[in-house]
Amino acid sequence: MSAVIDSHHDDHHHGPAKGFSRWLYTTNHKDIGSMYLWFSLVMLFIGGAMAMVIRAELFEPGSQIVSPEFYNQMVTNHGLIMVFGVIMPAFVGFANWMIPMQIGAPDMALPRLNNLSFWILPVAFGILLSTFFMEGGAPNFGWTFYAPLSTEYAPPTVTFFIFSVHIMGASSIMGSINIITTILNMRAPGMTLMKMPLFVWSWFITAYLLIAVMPVLAGAVTMMLMDIHAGTSFFKAGGGGDPVLFQHIFWFFGHPEVYIMILPAFGIVSHIIETFSRKPIFGYSSMVYAIASIALLSFVVWAHHMFTVGMPIAGELFFMYSTMLIAIPTGVKVFNWLSTMFKGSLTFETPMLFAIAFVALFTIGGLSGIMLAIAPADFQYHDTYFVVAHFHYVLVPGALFSLLAAAYYWIPKWTGKMYDETLGKVHFWMSFISVNLTFFPMHFVGLAGMPRRIPDYAMQFADWNMMVSVGAFLFGISQLLFLFIVLKCIYNGKEATTEVWEGAKDRGFEWTVDSPAPYHTFSSPPSMESLKSSS
Amino acid sequence: MEARKSTLKLILFTFGMFGFGFALVPLYDVFCDITGLNGKVTGPTITTYDQEISSREVKITFVTSNNKQMPWSFKSSSPQMKVETGQDYLMDFTFTNTTDKPMIAQAVPSVSPGRGARYFHKTECFCFEQQFLAAGESITIPVKFIIDPELPADISSLALGYTLFDVTEEFANLQAKN
Known part of the structure; x- marks a missing residue:
């Protein structure tokens, strides 16, 4: 971390304090961004270890290593940690680091709130993980925590789970308010909304999604809390409530939530593809409108997660068609990326490899999504490994690959050092092969009827599952290599230039400051004229 | 203080959405009543x-x-x-x-x-x-x-x-x- 300390700062720029209090009291967007990123990397290994337990149990049919009860806890916490502890904080980390630098602002608009929104996160996950050591064990009702499984039938630790979800939600909401306020008020003169970098645009829309749906999630867990402790009957049929209501409220949050985890990835991938194609992005404004329409559509498709709950035919049709509509703006984005690469002077550094893999593999996840959107077909796919394959394709080679790509892309700017390109490529190919080995066969066993969230399976699924487990172990090891590459870059990397990537200087303010980026940047706003491709 | 204004608006919006979460409960009942769903x-x-x-x-x-x-x-x-x-x-x-x-x-x-x-x-x-x-x-x-x-x-x-x-x-x- 010492690499981000500005060693030759001016006198009027006071540098960071030393020791732990620097991190505890910091209001610097770069420090906070780094903390978010390290936090999510740590959580990636914790959530990843849980995935390894799951795959070890499923390596062979029959009960192998853990009890079914513990398996349920693994499945639940793997999901919760990866969604709320890895993907979301990592994107917030990138937002903290890059949004002020990309819009030419000295810091975030609300720096103290920024500090608070980070520091309550370790508290939230400390509470969640502490439930493993309590009587009754950790939450075991799946990351979607459907009532009454999560209310009447839940372990007593569910109250801790609810409290921790409240804190995670508060953190996201504060972070989002900060991001929107920063983007609205602190852009460099001349940077109109339609001249903002796409990563800023994608986060601008994501932040609105977050403040629209995180409070609804907070409402849902509050209702659970009241059902459990205050004798209300929101989800208890016996008292006049309805368990299906829980699913509606949850997915009203849940579907925008899955776009919260992918929209910033669209922004990141757009930047990387234009840099390594040495061309401005194709169809900038259509990209913006596509992100906005995906975000708006996300509010009217939620019930496609619950086609089998017993909806009338009109409901099934509405949610089926509205879901399929999302393929249109998404297709616009994919073809824009392809058109950007078309006739570009392509080079294939590690960030570009991850970005191209993102485009290809995210599209596979999108296509299986369209298959799932077909209501009558979904009755077959529902709750099978096909669904697991689908959302892992959009979240692992989708969201996670974009995060890895972004880390390789911007780490020279953060640390002032280049990562090891050879090792980066090894990391990419190991990840690429193992991610497909892990998740592609899940489509086959899912279509053949293997149910999800069950610690055992029928004999005919054994071969594919063993292959999946081998892929998963390999993918886990590949990410340890990533940690090594990051550490090697920080402590032993070659000096990076200011521009880092050829021609990047013309594409964004972040490439005009020194490498490593000084502790304070853009105390006076930069001029839009310094960017050639700002049209 | 443009920043303060947008922050306040966003906080209000957040509380509004928290309320909306609860409003979904009666809305859901009314919707089921009218349509006879469920x-x-x-x-x-x-x-x-x-x-x-x-x-x-x-x-x-x-x-x-x-x-x-x-x-x-x-x-x-x-x-x-x-x-x-x-x-x-x-x-x-x-x-x-x-x-x-x-x-x-x-x-x-x-x-x-x-x-x-x-x-x-x-x-x-x-x-x-x-x-x-x-x-x-x-x-x-x-x-x-x-x-x-x-x-x-x-x-x-x-x-x-x-x-x-x-x-x-x-x-x-x-x-x-x-």
Whole structure:
């Protein structure tokens, strides 16, 4: 971390304090961004270890290593940690680091709130993980925590789970308010909304999604809390409530939530593809409108997660068609990326490899999504490994690959050092092969009827599952290599230039400051004229 | 202080969405009421039908089940009956508290297929209130119902299901007050 300390700062720029209090009291967007990123990397290994337990149990049919009860806890916490502890904080980390630098602002608009929104996160996950050591064990009702499984039938630790979800939600909401306020008020003169970098645009829309749906999630867990402790009957049929209501409220949050985890990835991938194609992005404004329409559509498709709950035919049709509509703006984005690469002077550094893999593999996840959107077909796919394959394709080679790509892309700017390109490529190919080995066969066993969230399976699924487990172990090891590459870059990397990537200087303010980026940047706003491709 | 203004607006919006989450609860009920989705049946209705409307025969199946570890015995006097639309019918249901403690129960109805729910009118039903039974006590209560002659032609049979919930804890206070 010492690499981000500005060693030759001016006198009027006071540098960071030393020791732990620097991190505890910091209001610097770069420090906070780094903390978010390290936090999510740590959580990636914790959530990843849980995935390894799951795959070890499923390596062979029959009960192998853990009890079914513990398996349920693994499945639940793997999901919760990866969604709320890895993907979301990592994107917030990138937002903290890059949004002020990309819009030419000295810091975030609300720096103290920024500090608070980070520091309550370790508290939230400390509470969640502490439930493993309590009587009754950790939450075991799946990351979607459907009532009454999560209310009447839940372990007593569910109250801790609810409290921790409240804190995670508060953190996201504060972070989002900060991001929107920063983007609205602190852009460099001349940077109109339609001249903002796409990563800023994608986060601008994501932040609105977050403040629209995180409070609804907070409402849902509050209702659970009241059902459990205050004798209300929101989800208890016996008292006049309805368990299906829980699913509606949850997915009203849940579907925008899955776009919260992918929209910033669209922004990141757009930047990387234009840099390594040495061309401005194709169809900038259509990209913006596509992100906005995906975000708006996300509010009217939620019930496609619950086609089998017993909806009338009109409901099934509405949610089926509205879901399929999302393929249109998404297709616009994919073809824009392809058109950007078309006739570009392509080079294939590690960030570009991850970005191209993102485009290809995210599209596979999108296509299986369209298959799932077909209501009558979904009755077959529902709750099978096909669904697991689908959302892992959009979240692992989708969201996670974009995060890895972004880390390789911007780490020279953060640390002032280049990562090891050879090792980066090894990391990419190991990840690429193992991610497909892990998740592609899940489509086959899912279509053949293997149910999800069950610690055992029928004999005919054994071969594919063993292959999946081998892929998963390999993918886990590949990410340890990533940690090594990051550490090697920080402590032993070659000096990076200011521009880092050829021609990047013309594409964004972040490439005009020194490498490593000084502790304070853009105390006076930069001029839009310094960017050639700002049209 | 533009930043302060946008921050305040965003905070307000956040609280608004928190409220909206709770507003979804009544909205959901109203929506189900209007559309008759979800097999939800409405409260008591008093309806009589003109005898001249041509009636037809519909098969009604009665399903009773207990939620969780609810120990009571709960049965209808007959598993199914054939009825004419537009006419009043009665079906007896017997509740027995098989435990050695007084308990309060609530039966929650559901009609299947869900589309038929709004044509299933109950004029009298124990499901509108809680049942209090002393240890070992038994009670038989009828459900009075009419099937709406407007019932879509493709529905030739309906199932009325009741799930019995133990609500002793929830209604213990009420009982004490009475």
